[in-house]
Amino acid sequence: MKGDHLLVAFAFWVLASSFASAYDPSPLQDFCVAINDTKSAVFVNGKFCKNPKLAIANDFSFSGLNIPRNTGNQVGSNVTLLNVDQIPGLNTLGLSLARIDYAANGGLNPPHIHPRASEILLVLEGTLYVGFVTSNPDNRFVTKVLYPGDVFVFPLGLIHFQFNVAKTNAVAIAALGSQNPGVITVANAVFGSNPPINPDVLAKAFQLGKNIVNDLQKKFGGNNK
Known part of the structure; x- marks a missing residue:
């Protein structure tokens, strides 16, 4: 009898733990409108999966990230994003990568947010003035000047930027905690x-x-x- 009570108590504990730890997965798109007609529906929060036995090395690789990108635009920067669309093997793994090129004397990756990812930035070349702003009501500006080999983290959903303060071109690599981080450039x-x-x-x-x-x-x- 005592064993039965212990079993029931354990079952309730497991059930309560399951409800306490359950949550909706983080969205990988801006919104998802419910629809009953499957013919008009799209698969979200990932992509359909290839049979694992048919996976090949090219599903997990990308070439050419070493090639400098054109920064001849109004802001003087160019972001080469490698997400699940470029590397199919990233599906469900929760990460992506980007190369960012900055023009000399003021190349700017303008203030923006990633709605679905935190970011960690590694400077390869140049000198970058970077920063992010905390949420209301403080709106505290956290900033630092980075040199080659320096790393900086931008928390999820906070406005941040990078600005090249050197007379030479700059290059950085960013890792983001989503296969589809999204970007909203404020201006x-x-x-x-x-x-x-x-x-x-x-x-x-x-x-x-x-x-x-x-x-x-x-x-x-x-x-x-």
């Missing part, structure tokens, strides 16, 4: 949304004149007509 999202955000909203939020907001929306492609 592009706010001033270049489609359709554009009402300029009255942005003028009040950023304490700017409406003419300045209109000009920024033109520059970022979110022009209100």
Whole structure:
């Protein structure tokens, strides 16, 4: 009889532990609208899996990350992301990799967030001024100047950036804790949304004149007509 009580108590403990530790998996997309029609549905939070017996080395590799990328754009940087789309073997492994090239004298990876990943950055060449801002209400700015061989961590979901302060090109490698980390570049999202955000909203939020907001929306492609 005593053994039965112990068994029941153990079963309740296991059940309670299961409920306490259960949670929804982290999303790998911005949103997932429920749908009953499977013909119109897509598979999310990963991809369909190949038969493991048919996997080959090329499913787990990528070549050419050593090649410098073109930084001749407005911000002077270029991000080469290797996620599950480039390396199928990353599926379900929860990580991805990126090479970031920065132009000399001010190449910038602009303020942005990764909604689904923390990031660890390794500087290979150049001198980078980096930082992130903590969440409200503190909004504390954590910053450091990095040199070749230095490493810096950007926590999940926080606004961060890298800026090349050297007279030579810079290169860094970033590892991210998701097979599809996503990226939201702050200025592009706010001033270049489609359709554009009402300029009255942005003028009040950023304490700017409406003419300045209109000009920024033109520059970022979110022009209100």
